[in-house]
Amino acid sequence: MSAPFGLIGHQEVVDTVRAFAGHALLLYGPARVGKRPTARLLAALMNCERGVAVGPCGACRSCQGVLHGAHPDLLEIEPRTTTATGKTARRRLIPVAAITEKRDDGREYEQHVIEWLETAPTYARKVVIVDGAEHLNEESANALLKVVEEPPHRALFVFLAEEVQAVLPTIASRAARLGVSAVSDEVLARALVTLGEEDPELLAFAAGRPGVIVERAKAREALHDARVLVEALSLGMLGALEAAEGLEKRFDPRWHPEALQFVLRGEEMHVRAAADRALQRTLAALEQYVSPSLAFQLLALELREALGAA
Ligand SMILES: [Zn+2]
Numbered sequence: 015m016s017a018p019f020g021l022i023g024h025q026e027v028v029d030t031v032r033a034f035a036g037h038a039l040l041l042y043g044p045a046r047v048g049k050r051p052t053a054r055l056l057a058a059l060m061n062c063e064r065g066v067a068v069g070p071c072g073a074c075r076s077c078q079g080v081l082h083g084a085h086p087d088l089l090e091i092e093p094r095t096t097t098a099t100g101k102t103a104r105r106r107l108i109p110v111a112a113i114t115e116k117r118d119d120g121r122e123y124e125q126h127v128i129e130w131l132e133t134a135p136t137y138a139r140k141v142v143i144v145d146g147a148e149h150l151n152e153e154s155a156n157a158l159l160k161v162v163e164e165p166p167h168r169a170l171f172v173f174l175a176e177e178v179q180a181v182l183p184t185i186a187s188r189a190a191r192l193g194v195s196a197v198s199d200e201v202l203a204r205a206l207v208t209l210g211e212e213d214p215e216l217l218a219f220a221a222g223r224p225g226v227i228v229e230r231a232k233a234r235e236a237l238h239d240a241r242v243l244v245e246a247l248s249l250g251m252l253g254a255l256e257a258a259e260g261l262e263k264r265f266d267p268r269w270h271p272e273a274l275q276f277v278l279r280g281e282e283m284h285v286r287a288a289a290d291r292a293l294q295r296t297l298a299a300l301e302q303y304v305s306p307s308l309a310f311q312l313l314a315l316e317l318r319e320a321l322g323a324a
Pocket of ligand 1: 070077078
């Protein structure tokens, strides 16, 4: 089994996007299921020097550009994680400054969608991937509207989102929708074997999402951190608070909440529900610039209570 453009499984999705003739596509599905690799494959296909019928070959200059993240006709935008002041922005947002230079007062973005689309493609067709389309606010979506409806030079927009309902109708109503769902455990197990590995726990955690296999080092780290925290919770208040401090330093909102839920999956329903609420509160607190150390201490205390260790 091969993983061209980082894609594992999803043959049906690939066949569908291959036949796609429109100019705006909304790929939706769980995080790490393979939406971004699918979008990149589509960009490679549109521009492959061997042609759309046989591409993407993975070998021509255009395909190599996509594979190395440096293609003149591919622009990828995603929610920003830092603000102009260098502070960590905890609220994820694709601001209007990313859409047009005219609104980028702070000169935060090197490239802007509208201006980038003004020039003709180098190869065949410009592709804009908007990863995290649910993080476009009304201002950004409105700024995009005209180029999505009438894309200059036949440009193609590929919006990626976890849920269609979370995407503003301005965008969602103008794009063809295609769900990208989990692949079978068997496909993922084979991908792991190809890498010379075997890991039933990782496969269970992946639940059909190839991105977990691709980023397995991060997944394993988060699972390890989650286990360390849960073990410490039963060791007494001091140990729990220390473990919370350790987690705060390593915390990645993309991995740790899910890893904690996974480690607690064997607990009773009410324990898991209480743990979920504690996690949601922590994430909300972090978005609101509440002191992170306080938020994590609170998380440890609430998890202890949920587990009946308090
Ligand atoms: Zn090619």
